[in-house]
Amino acid sequence: MYAVWKLCLANLRKRKIQNFLIALLILLSTLLLSTSVILISNTDNLFTGMHEKTNGSHDILRMDSGLQDPEQIREFWSDEQGVQVSKLLEYRTLSGVSYNGSDIPNLLLFMMDTPAPPLGVDELLTAQGIRSDTPEKGTVWIPTSLAYSHQIAVGDTLSFKTDSGTVDLNVSAVVVDIPYGGPFSTESRIWMNDLDYQALPVAEGAVPSYMMGIRYDNYADRQSDWNAFEQALGSPYLETVMSFDEISSFYLILNKVIGFVMIFLAVVMMGIAFFTIGFTIADAILTQYRTIGVLKSLGLTSRRTIGVYLIQYAFLSVTAIVPGLILSRFLSRMIVDSTLAYLKTDTDPLPLSGINAAAWTGVLILVLVLLCVWAYGRRARRIAPVQAIRYGMSESDSRRESRGIGTAGRSLIGFGSLPAVLVVGTRNILKNAKTSTLMMILTMVTSAVLVLGYVVLNSVINIQQTSPQWGYDDSNITVRVFNPSTFSKSEFEDRLSADSRIKNVSWHNGVTGVIEAADTPVAGEFAYPLSIVISIVEGSYNDIGFAVLEGQNPVNKNEIAIGVNVAQSLNKNLGDTVELYVEGQQHTLTVTGIYQSVANSSNSVRILAATVQENNPAFSATDVAYINLNNPAQSDAVVAELNGSYADYLSAATQKTLLDSVFLEAASTLILPMCFMGLLFIAVTLIIIYSICLINIRKEIKTYGIYKSVGMSSGRIRQSVALGISVLATVGALLGILLGVYALPMILENILSDYGMVDLPLVINRGGVVLIACLSIPAAAAGSWLSSRIIRKTSPRILVVE
Incomplete structure (x- = not known):
């Protein structure tokens, strides 16, 4: 066991940069996945918790046409078992309000005659200000949706337009009003003092309007209760009803979009991370082939050899997963506070749950990493000590390498007619086909993520073009x-x-x-x-x-x-x-x-x-x-x-x-998570390409030494490597444009279909899309350029002698 520990410590010390980059990659994967888990968990939990706290309604009945008797309707629901109802809330409708001399557009106002508490259903929570039983004369309570979106504070004055002129009322409290306080709401309930309400002008012959909330003890009974209600009426309910799905939809839509996109991207990133880990282990086995063979000849078993890699990556994973989980709490808090801001109060911040689920996510990532290490580490079992000591590789690989590239291959590619810089860069890509494919896929995914974020934000900001x-x-x-x-x-x-x-x-x-x-x-x-x-x-x-x-x-x-x-x-x-x-x-x-x-x-x-x-x-x-x-x-x-x-x-x-x-409100809410995911994938692209190129250059360091001995400078060799990777990244970016414009939006369409959008309207700025997609190219070039610094430090004389 001592030998296993020593080998593990040696691997950690010898490959500091690669180990750091892999740990960083695991940290970012953990951060993205655990953040999405916390986000989705809290989206439902926070809204449901606030809905329970306020004894929220499942149906809101509005009766403003005089088609059916409000008292009869309330009497039926009051007598129904397993149902809670609010008081009959009288209201009048206005469609004009201004603040600081400017009209607030696109807003329908329900001016409520506030009854004494309790309301019975949809109790109001104070977000700002001090609430009494009812608003004081000359003041109103307004919902968080109106206050936060227009920066209205307690003490400000609102001017309401009525048939007989303008009525100025001061804001005495901002309240959490679940049914009419959601994001993107175009309807708001304004809670008034009875004297102010009675002073509002009424059109001659106008029918009084009423609103009533219904809450079911068991929501599954809604259909049977509703059928009984309409049988008692003797006809369908002919006026307005707003269901729980409508009440909750806009509270949940943004977080669901962000959460599902983050999960998709986290899965992609984890796949890339596992491939990188596997590639690194395979390279380590090839690099240490002779050493492993010697150790096996001295009695080190294959199981213990695999254990070296398991312990190494278990240590790296734990040191990366723990800070990833901690950071995910802060990131998810930022996103939740932004997307569910209308549920916040000054005295009662939104509680963050889902920490246990995030912890289990970390455990899952650790298990998957160890399974990946075990699967790739098993290759060490095939190492034969005699072949390893003699050839430094398997005998079949030794024969294959000694043959080199045949004349047919050289004539097919036609390297002789190309400039030296292109030859070196192209050879680096072709000889390492698997890693080249990985780098192209990585830049493709990064470009696709950047394009998707840009297209979605651009479509929301320029919605006028597709309204x-x-x-x-x-x-x-x-x-x-x-x-x-x-x-x-x-x-x-x-x-x-x-x-x-x-x-x-x-x-x-x-x-x-x-x-x-x-x-x-x-x-x-x-x-x-x-x-x-x-x-x-x-x-x-x-x-x-x-x-x-x-x-x-x-x-x-x-x-x-x-x-x-x-x-x-x-x-x-x-x-x-x-x-x-x-x-x-x-x-x-x-x-x-x-x-x-x-x-x-x-x-x-x-x-x-x-x-x-x-x-x-x-x-x-x-x-x-x-x-x-x-x-x-x-x-x-x-x-x-x-x-x-x-x-x-x-x-x-x-x-x-x-x-x-x-929609500018939706755009401002989406900017933070979309930018975060874009920057995250750019960083991952640079990190992984740096790691892969470093491994490839170390394998080819003798060849590069020979290039230097015949007069090719370190700078030109590094330019060749960076040029080849840049070309590869350009191909990936072009494929990423197709993926980001046509494939990834299908994910959003599946999510938005429940909200009535089955064909997502996109505003595609071709120039902007190309520019954003190309951000992965300098990241890839920078990664390859930084990794090639070891070429500059290499002595051609020593390499040629070797």
Whole structure:
């Protein structure tokens, strides 16, 4: 055993640089994999924990159309066993708010009449400020999503636009409001004092609006409870319902994307690490072939020879895995705090779990490393002491090496016609085919990771170019009417029609409806009716720019386009019919199109205003106007004029402003992990190529010594090696572009399919993609150049004598 320890220590001392690089590679693999495990674990755990802490709802019922009796609905759910319900929360809707003199775009406000606690379901947690039972007069509580995304603090003043003017209220607290406080939210609940709420203007004849949360003791009972509810109603529930999947989706989506991508990349990195370890062990066995043969002749068994490598790499693994696990805690904390910021409070930071799972990840990596070492170390069992002492290798390898490269090979390659620098670089690649393949694969993966991160970030930042494919409009200007009771639609249209800059105008209303799904052949998954968001357009979907994946948008009153998740839930295709309830009226419509939309996770449909006007001729879409200009460059000027002329009725914004209000937040959250993974793979590329080239150069050091003896300088030899590796890296980078643009996005599509995105819209900047992909080339060249420093220190005289 003493001999095994001595040999192990000798290997650690003799190959300091290689051992350090392998340990660093194991550390980075551990860091990446354990971070992804902690991230995925905490994504579910933190949200679930906060949902439990606030007694969060599984369904939010909104009743704002007067189609069904709110008191009757609450009475049913209050009497239902295994169900908790909140108080009936009265609210009014506003669509205009400004902060520091600037409008906050793309935000629908539910102004809540705050009851005395407890609410029963969806209790509010204070993130900032001091909360009382209800807000003080003249103050409001706002959700973290609104406060953090617009840097609004306690004590700031918000100006709310109402039918009778502007109402200024101070922020007295920022609260964690789970249902309406998620990332990218375009809806916020503003909690008001009762006196302030009663002072809000109410349109004549307006129906009071109510909201109620439902929590199931056993979520699996939801379907049976819902069926009993609709039987008691005698009809489908015809108003708005927001399910737990919708509530949780945007809390989880970013971390799931980051986590799954990190796991994929960690597995790739581990594969590269194991290959590198195996290559290093194989090289060590060849280098120490004669020594191992001598030791075997003195009685050292093959088992103990393998034990030398097992102990060596077990030591390296432990010294690398432990700091990797420690660092993963800090990295995952940074990412979690960024992606789940809306769940944080000043007094109660987000607890980080999943440490045990990360520890087991470290154990798994250690076991895999030892298995890899054992598999490659077994090659030492084949060493015959006599052949090792005589040849320094096996007899068959000795014969093969003595034959060298035949004349046929030389004539085939035609090295004689190439410059010496190219010959040396090409020979280095061809003679070490396995390691050359590894380096090419490594640069390909690195380039693919860099390209994927760049393409995803570029696509999110420049979403305006592909907004129809994300389910948004493609109009130049969006106008949201926040004072419909006194707003004159006809006068507004007359002004627009007289403006030569205006190309076309279409109007849009968003309401909630129900698709009857009792006859769906899908195995009971959605046996109850689907509550969906209905887009109603007065005008043309094509003018607005809404896109479809299949078919076309509706152009007749008996047609409908449905989201991909609705199509999947109902098992509907083009040409099928659906039963849709709008404003309590049933319509039988033919499916003409299927589309994807990240908003509402594609749980939505599109119809024309003419469909609703069949039963309600007075219906007119007045919520939102989509305006296109003959010259889009004039958008800012038109927006300024509309906001100035109709300040009391509407809020106008360019499409870019509205999209940036949502997606720049996603981009800023993705930048940190994407940059980290890119830099990590660049570092790994440099490290591994340095290690491989160092091994190859040491094997060929005599040949390079002969080159120096015939007049080739150390600098030219090093340039030759670096040039060959650079060419190899260039090939890998080109393949990485294809992988990063076409293959890796499929991983994201699989993850995003649950969120209504089955075809990821990418904005590909070819110049940027090529530039980013080429970052792996200087990393590879630097690794080969640094490793070739030993050529400069080598004496040609000694090498020629040997």
